[in-house]
Each structure stands twice: as structure tokens, then as C-alpha cells.
Amino acid sequence: MGICLGKPSKLANASSSQFLDAKTEPGSTKQDQTSSDSANRPLQELKPDQSISSNLRSFNFNDLKTATKNFRPDSLLGEGGFGHVFKGWIDERTLSPSKPGSGMVVAVKKLKTESFQGHREWLAEVNYLGQLHHANLVKLIGYCSEADNRLLVYEFMPRGSLENHLFRKGVQLMSWATRMRIAVDVAQGLSFLHSLDTNVIYRDMKASNILLDSDFTAKLSDFGLARDGPIGDRTHVSTRIIGTQGYAAPEYIATGHLTPKSDVYSFGVVLLELLSGKRAMGDENVGGADETLVDWAMPFLSDSRRVMRIMDTRLGGQYSKKGAQTAAAVALLCLHTDPKKRPAMPEVLTSLEEVLAPNKDNPKSPLQAKPENNVTGKFPQKNVRAISQLR
Structure with missing residues (x-):
């Protein structure tokens, strides 16, 4: 489900082919085994965590159709196993759809409606990126969950992957x-x-x-x-x-x-x-x-x-x-x-x-220096809810 934001190209190649072994690992925890249970649950029962999704904009499907010129091929940025990514435009202040070429550029990922696995991954993205914020994580602006339509709206990354x-x-x-x-x-x-x-x-x-x-x-x-x-x-x-x-x-x-x-x-x-x-x-x-x-x-x-x-x-x-x-x-x-x-x-x-940025006065061998606190960003004390039920 990677977002390829360069010229339209399929992500399925030698470096991005995925493998899957659905066997349950002996000794897996209850948390892990709930993933098979959730596979039998209808899509409407698998929803974003309410407290997390409240930090994001909830878009309706028609708004995102407008923002992407009705998902026309000339708006296509990339294609993955579970859907397509389109270029769109929204108003920077109101986050409402705007005319192509005006407002803030965004990337809109549209999942294939027949993909249940794609929905589970969509849900994980909403729940994680709705709570995690860091300069080196892509920013999730909002999502759409309307009927069978599942979409995600991200900041646009102009240089692609x-x-x-x-x-x-x-x-x-x-x-x-x-x-x-x-x-x-x-x-x-x-x-x-x-x-x-x-x-x-x-x-x-x-x-x-x-x-x-x-x-x-x-x-x-x-x-x-x-x-x-x-x-x-x-x-x-x-x-x-x-x-x-x-x-x-x-x-x-x-x-x-x-x-x-x-x-x-x-x-x-x-x-x-x-x-x-x-x-x-x-x-x-x-x-x-x-x-x-x-x-x-x-x-x-x-x-x-x-x-x-x-x-x-x-x-x-x-x-x-x-x-x-x-x-x-x-x-x-x-x-x-x-x-x-x-x-x-x-x-x-x-x-x-x-x-x-080598320090010539104090050279250090690889991984021998004492780790510094290079981590920035905030994360609430509570765990990311709803995610433990996905896998």
C-alpha cells in the first residue's frame, strides 16, 4: 500500500513484491489470534478509533471526487496492490475541495472496494497516523469511510519515493x-x-x-x-x-x-x-x-x-x-x-x-558512541486503540 508520488507507475516489481504466509504461529498471543476473528467481521464493524479519528478531517466521497477531478487518469500518481493514489487540491484553511491548481496539493489514496485486507491496512493507517506526529512521518490529513469507499488524504510529497x-x-x-x-x-x-x-x-x-x-x-x-x-x-x-x-x-x-x-x-x-x-x-x-x-x-x-x-x-x-x-x-x-x-x-x-557532519576533533567509531536523545515528537501515554485487533 505504499504511496508512490512520482510519475504513474505500478509498485509491483522485484523490490516491492510481497510474500504472505497465513499460518498461525504456535504460541501466538490472544492479541495475534484476534486477527483471524476480525477477518470474518463486516467492514462496518471495523471503524477508526473515535478519539484518534477526531484529530483528522472526515471527508465525504463527493468532496474527494471533486478534489481529484473525479479520479481521472491524469490525476493518477501511483498504483499499489490495494488501490490507487491521486493528486488532489483542497483549501488550506477549510480543507474543502478546491479547483485543480488552486489551494493545497494533497495525495488521495483510494482503496479497491473488494479488498478486505486493504481495508484493514487502511484502518491501521488511520489509527496510527491519527496519533503519531513527527517530522519524518508523512502527515495524514484525513480519511473517508462512506459505504464501501475507503480513502486516505495525505500531505503531498513532490519528489516522490x-x-x-x-x-x-x-x-x-x-x-x-x-x-x-x-x-x-x-x-x-x-x-x-x-x-x-x-x-x-x-x-x-x-x-x-x-x-x-x-x-x-x-x-x-x-x-x-x-x-x-x-x-x-x-x-x-x-x-x-x-x-x-x-x-x-x-x-x-x-x-x-x-x-x-x-x-x-x-x-x-x-x-x-x-x-x-x-x-x-x-x-x-x-x-x-x-x-x-x-x-x-x-x-x-x-x-x-x-x-x-x-x-x-x-x-x-x-x-x-x-x-x-x-x-x-x-x-x-x-x-x-x-x-x-x-x-x-x-x-x-x-x-x-x-x-x-563528522566531528574531526572527536572522531567516533560506528555505534560506539553513547546514544543521544535524537527522538522528537509527542505521543500520548495511552496505547493506540483498536490496532491490536488488526493482526
Whole structure:
């Protein structure tokens, strides 16, 4: 359900194909097993949490038809597995629909009416983004739940997805500094989610879900697969296995056990994409459709003398060698097969900030510095309600 805000293009490709194993994991909690119960409930019984949705604008369907020129093809921004994303215009003050070309530009995601799974992900997005606010999370403005119509209205991200900028032909090449700024932005967003009183596991970290504004500020989008993390004495949450090939952590694929360290692994893959300019899966320059970017890069990452072999040749060597080695070392730690040995996201953030703005008077090795409080934003003490019933 990623929002692709570049030129119209299908999101189903080698780097965004999803896999699903609907088997119930032995030992799963009551919270997890309610997901199968909700699958049999009619759509009208699955509604946004009232206290959360009151923070959002509730649009009617006709308003969004007007805002998007009746969902005409020339308004189409992108297409995903559960629906389409259209460009629209609303009045910045009243949030009422306005004439095309006037007012505030927004992105309107319209789900396919026949998709129940799409509705569950729509509901998760409303409930999470209706309560989570951070500079590196895409802003949800409102939603529509009218008859069988399910829509979401987001801030418009004019530069589209990171996936487009890294892999689409004809798009201007991003500099080393821009790539590292994006890595820091994404690390800030994940650090925020993981540091909440009830931590949130993003679960769908990939290049197509990272959107860029006009200044290339990166924001996480698409919270349809997000989950509350483990609390108390629990070490993980057990879920059905769903994710994106090439990005999902190996222990999650094997067991369905989900932790914040699952996000850390996926972040490591995205960082590797930023360094190499190669897709997580199916890149012809990596080794074919069956070899992942991680498999290809690991021999180089584990040998500092060969790290430069992974770097994007399109950069023409225009990057800091020391910075590249540091970023590669961070990626290697994030991709550790043992989740307990992966760093926490605030630690990752601290090291990447050193790459972006190195302190020559006080050099620090990757992940050896004491994590600083780089997390901003507020989150209510109460948990996100209604979400625990989704998965």
C-alpha cells in the first residue's frame, strides 16, 4: 500500500513484491489470534478509533471526487496492490475541495472496494497516523469511510519515493550528501517509533515507502502493516508473516517473531541500497532475480579493504571514503543474523549523524558512541486503540 508520488507507475516489481504466509504461529498471543476473528467481521464493524479519528478531517466521497477531478487518469500518481493514489487540491484553511491548481496539493489514496485486507491496512493507517506526529512521518490529513469507499488524504510529497530516485532511469542522480541526509531522516523516524512508551514496529521499511518532499526531507509512509511492539516481559510479538522480499529480517521470515530489531534489519537493507544504488532484490547487476543485495554485498561489507566495491559507480567517487566505510560498517551491524546483536535505532542514528557532519576533533567509531536523545515528537501515554485487533 505504499504511496508512490512520482510519475504513474505500478509498485509491483522485484523490490516491492510481497510474500504472505497465513499460518498461525504456535504460541501466538490472544492479541495475534484476534486477527483471524476480525477477518470474518463486516467492514462496518471495523471503524477508526473515535478519539484518534477526531484529530483528522472526515471527508465525504463527493468532496474527494471533486478534489481529484473525479479520479481521472491524469490525476493518477501511483498504483499499489490495494488501490490507487491521486493528486488532489483542497483549501488550506477549510480543507474543502478546491479547483485543480488552486489551494493545497494533497495525495488521495483510494482503496479497491473488494479488498478486505486493504481495508484493514487502511484502518491501521488511520489509527496510527491519527496519533503519531513527527517530522519524518508523512502527515495524514484525513480519511473517508462512506459505504464501501475507503480513502486516505495525505500531505503531498513532490519528489516522490526514494525508490524512484535510486532506480528509475532519467531521474537526476542523488549526491552522497543527499543520500546520507535521507538515511538520517529515516533513522530519526524509526528511532521515534521505537522510543515511544508503547513502541511501534514499522514492519514495512523499503525504498518505495520512503517519500521525499521538495527539500529531499525523507518521511516514512504507509503504516498499514505497523504493529505495537512487545511490552513487559515479552520479547516479541507473533504475527502472520507478511513483508517484502529482500527487506524482511530472516528470523521474522522463519518464525513470525517480530521485534523492533526487525525494523533495524530492514533499515540496513535500505542503507545498503543508498550506498550501492542497487535494488534489494532482483537487480541484474547483483546476480540475478534469486540473489538478494545483502547476499551479494556481505563479502565486501565484512572486509574493510573491499568496502568500496559496493559503492554506486554513478557517484564517480564523489563521496567521503571514511564516511562510506562508516556507513557500510553501520549497515553490516544492522544486518547481523542475530537480532540481539543488531544496534538499536538511536545508536544507528548517532553514527549516521557523524557521517553526515563528522566531528574531526572527536572522531567516533560506528555505534560506539553513547546514544543521544535524537527522538522528537509527542505521543500520548495511552496505547493506540483498536490496532491490536488488526493482526
